[in-house]
Amino acid sequence: MLGNLKPQAPDKILSLMAEFKADTRQGKIDLGVGVYKDPTGLTPVMRAVKKAEQKIWETQNTKSYTALAGEPEYRDAMSSMVLGALGGDRVASVGTVGGTGAIRQALELVRMANPDAVIHVSDPTWPNHVSILNFMGQAYEMYPYFDNETRGIAFEAMLDGIGKAKKGDVVLLHGCCHNPTGANPTAEQWDAIAESLEKTGATPLIDLAYQGFGDGLDEDAAATRMIAERLPEVLIAASCSKNFGIYRERTGILMTLTNDAKSRDLSQGAMAYLNRQNYSFPPDHGARIVSTILTDDALKADWKAELEEVRQTMLGLRTQLADELRTLSGSDKFDFIARHRGMFSRIGATPEQVARMKEDAGIYMVGDSRLNIAGLNRDTVPILARAIVEAGV
Template structure:
């Protein structure tokens, strides 16, 4: 059987990790892997999560299955985190998933079941795993104009023109905040315009909100999605706890559905759980249980929000400091956009050849499209890093 298989195409980020590990240079720098890092270069366990784990260990009396939907209290709490207190709960449903990636795949399968001829339109560029997930679900996928590489912002006129040409019944994937890989987000006015356009065109939004709390703040980062929810009849959303709760390896996420009415939401939810049964059957419990404990307890929730805000502020400070350093060393405003963008990622806007030279000459590892992890920036060596980047231009 296996003799029929061809070698899998190498994953660029995994290859970068391997090259970094094998590099003997003491001053090497990893800006490729997409996890938050603190000032010591570590990805910490958040204080509130650590306490939640302690309580869970003390109180948990069984490892039995929770059911197809997972932790139902976690699900209800995640609806509140993502959609807010004023959301129409009668039309909203949530299922626990193995991370945000699991939520994306589960919802992609639901699209395939309910509208098999639909095309899912994703921004250009987008997270590299979006296309493989959609195609693995048997969906057609196309791109729409989004990023302006010249100024580091959104090509909103081109985006609007592209969305206006999409046939009714198709699905539009949107990054809820902290666009990966560019860090270029829509303004609230642009979200309102997109929401009206989608409603008028009969297009269904599919929102990937993986970095809530990393951009403008926990509530602010969900504002665009909430505008959509107030405007369109139906919506799909994939939420991740990996980043804002720092539970990466433990895999906690939620697939969320907004239906036109209660009956349709119930039907869609039943089908969603049926799909989950055929993929992973029952979701893992540990991380979702910890998130539930944090969100249920006022003191833990307050501490989590405070630590999350400190993480966000640190990344904002690194963005500004890096942009300032690049301005000093390049004697230009070429890289000022880095300070204006949000989230964990941006693109330097340099060529693949320059990226390779940066790695070969200086041991600085970033993804081939020049995406770098803001949280990986060395706060005490920004001028040194800026000088190395300018040297390869």
């Protein structure tokens, strides 16, 4: 039986990671994998996370199952972090296996509610969005998003695209720090997006994987909160991998907001059922770290301070890279890098130019020229800038 399985195409980013590890050159630079790295190249354990784990170790007296939907303290803390005071009685939620698990559970929930739903996805988007949709056999359509000339949003085309969604369809939106482009809507553009959703009756599914990595913890949630306030139904898939640095703990949450208690309770029951079918109880260790931090004033303050250090580091690297490129190229065409937010920017290099940078300078980035800003440090920024210019980007 198993011999009848078909070979699967390798994940491009995982393949790039393996290729990077096999490269024996000194000074090679990994800008492909989507994890935060400090100036030494380490993805550190945050101070508050270490303290929270110590506290858990000292006080936890059982490893028995938790609730099917995940611990209420974690779910409530995450709802408050994402939605502020907006959630309340409108929210149903379940803990998930990372943000990816939240996306998958959201799509399963949509299919249960409306098997004929079409998922509208930005072009480009995080590749795993499309991979999951294809694996599920879920109908989807791409809407325009990125302008390859300006390296900003093709906003009128985007509005036209999401305006084609129908009631019962879902529009998948990146809540902040768009992956892979780094280009985000302005507040005024988010208002227009919400207005389009109001007109069509489509349901937004917001992927919030990078809260705190862009303009600030509350600022990065502003669009999500605005849409949650204006729309009768909203799905939110949030991840703790980046902002808490607990990638391997696989800590996420799926939230739904509805306008009546019956729909809320139906959503809660359906999401708990999906958890049971997929993995029964969600992982607890990462969720307990997060709830321990968010419910302890001292730990929360320390976490927010370190998260702000991370954010400012990435902004500084963006500014430095844009300045280096302006100097070397004699042009302002790379200034968009300083305007983008989050870990990623798509710089507009062709696959051939990306390959040349890897061959000539040992610089590894995804073939669509998405680079991870957090993979840089002050010493490697000039190396990257020179390689970009020499490759003719």
